Amino acid sequence: MKIKLEDMTWPEVEEVLKEPNAVVLPTGCLEQHGRHLPLSVDTRCATHVSELAARKVLDEHNIRILVAPAVYYGETLTFKAFPGTVGLSLDTTTKVIEEIVRGFVSQGFANILIVNGHFSNTLPISVALRKVSTDFPNLGLYAVYWWVTGSEVIKKIRKSQVMAHACELETSVSLVIQPENVNLDEAVKELPSIPVSSKWFSGDFYGPRRLIHVSRRFPKMGEDAGVMGDPTVATKEFGEKVIAAVVDELAELLVEIVKSEEGR
Numbered sequence: 001m002k003i004k005l006e007d008m009t010w011p012e013v014e015e016v017l018k019e020p021n022a023v024v025l026p027t028g029c030l031e032q033h034g035r036h037l038p039l040s041v042d043t044r045c046a047t048h049v050s051e052l053a054a055r056k057v058l059d060e061h062n063i064r065i066l067v068a069p070a071v072y073y074g075e076t077l078t079f080k081a082f083p084g085t086v087g088l089s090l091d092t093t094t095k096v097i098e099e100i101v102r103g104f105v106s107q108g109f110a111n112i113l114i115v116n117g118h119f120s121n122t123l124p125i126s127v128a129l130r131k132v133s134t135d136f137p138n139l140g141l142y143a144v145y146w147w148v149t150g151s152e153v154i155k156k157i158r159k160s161q162v163m164a165h166a167c168e169l170e171t172s173v174s175l176v177i178q179p180e181n182v183n184l185d186e187a188v189k190e191l192p193s194i195p196v197s198s199k200w201f202s203g204d205f206y207g208p209r210r211l212i213h214v215s216r217r218f219p220k221m222g223e224d225a226g227v228m229g230d231p232t233v234a235t236k237e238f239g240e241k242v243i244a245a246v247v248d249e250l251a252e253l254l255v256e257i258v259k260s261e262e263g264r
Contacts, residue, residue: 001058001064003051003054003055003058003064003065003066003067004051004066004067005023005066005067005068005069006068006069008066013066013107016064016066017107017108017109019063019064020063020064020258020259020261021063021064021065021066021109021111021258022063022064022065022066022109022111022112022113022140022254022257022258023065023066023067023068023104023109023111023112023113024050024053024054024065024066024067024068024112024113024114024115024254025068025070025071025097025100025101025104025112025113025114025115026043026046026047026050026067026068026070026071026114026115026116026117027043027046027070027071027074027097027114027115027116027117027118027121027125028040028041028042028043028044028045028046028047028070028071028072028074028116028117028118028121029042029043029072029073029074029075029076029087029117029118029120029121030043030072030073030076030084030085030086030087031074031076031079031082031085031087031118032079032082032083032084032085032166032226033165033166033170033226034165034166034186034187034188034225034226034227034231035183035186035187035188035225035226036166036171036182036183036184036185036186036187036188036231037166037170037171037174037181037182037231038174038178038181038182039084039085040072040178040181041117041166041170041174042074042117042118042170043070043071043072043117043118044117044174044177044178045117045146045170045173045174045177046070046115046116046117046118046146047067047070047117048173048177048243049115049146049149049243049246049247049250050067050115050146050250051067052243052247053065053246053247053250053251053254054066054067054254056247056248056251057251057254057255060251061255063254063255063258065254065258068100068104071096071097071100073086073087073088073093073096074087074088074093074118074120074121074124075087075088075089075090075093075118075120075121075123075124076088076118076120077120078120079226082226090123090124093121093124094123094124094127094128095128097114097121097124097125097128097129098127098128098131098132101114101128101129101132101141102132105132105136105139110139110140110261111139111140111142111257111258111261112139112140112141112142113142113143113144113253113254113257114129114142114143114144115143115144115146115250116143116144116145116146117145117146119145119165119205125143126143129141129142129143140257140260140261142253142257144250144253145205146246146250147169147205147246149245149246149249149250149253150242150244150245150246150247150248150249150250151206152245153241153242153245154169154206154242154245155206157238157241158206158238159230159233159238160229160230160233161204161230162191162192162203162204162207162228162229162230163204163205163206163229164192164203164204164205164228164229165192165226165227165228165229166225166226166227166228166229166231167227167228167229167230167231167234168229168230168231168233168234168238169205169229169234169242170231171184171187171231171234171239172234172235172236172238172239172242173239173242173243174239175234175235175236175239176236176239176240176243177239177243179236184231184232184234187227187231187232187234188225188227188231188232189227189229189230189231189232190224190225190226190227190228190229191203191228191229192228203228204229
């Protein structure tokens, strides 16, 4: 059975809507990821784990999860100074996501999960879903970072102390899903420069809880490679373990989302 919405005919979608189901919307961006990774990392990672999770749910639970075409553009002000980084404003990003979600709702989807691969999309996604939920309070509207699922396994097997951008995590996963676009010879270790201490904000996605929000740009200067972490320790083996852990938990989440519809 098909899981990619773009590959289906309208009669096929019509049949899916008669059964318990959900639709997944991967979101990412077109943004620099160091000298060693392509601009597509965020979108490709979110899409890859979404498709594997949808297939796993179908094979193991016979529940239809459709994966929509990814939103390839997001809010990218942080790395705007780096060539190739092209994004949308906060307002436009919010509106695009809102309109897509409303489109799913109008078609009859009651469970919508956004699998986000780009941290700066957080606010637009939150606002978009809140606006839709105001009009449709009984729908299942959800969002998750792909790297949050599987986090307990990832924290146990990681080598680097900081994983935030073009790091060990994203580089290792990219070695699995698009090795032809990874050049480890160009990988360098760079740690994020945060203006406050770790008591208030962690530069690591798996670090202590962030007590404040930090919003800043990273101008391209000198030898700045656009990395936050240590991609030099990345391996395909680590990437495979990460993907397996993420897909397992993402599939579990999707099953819970669909089954929760029975109680709404």
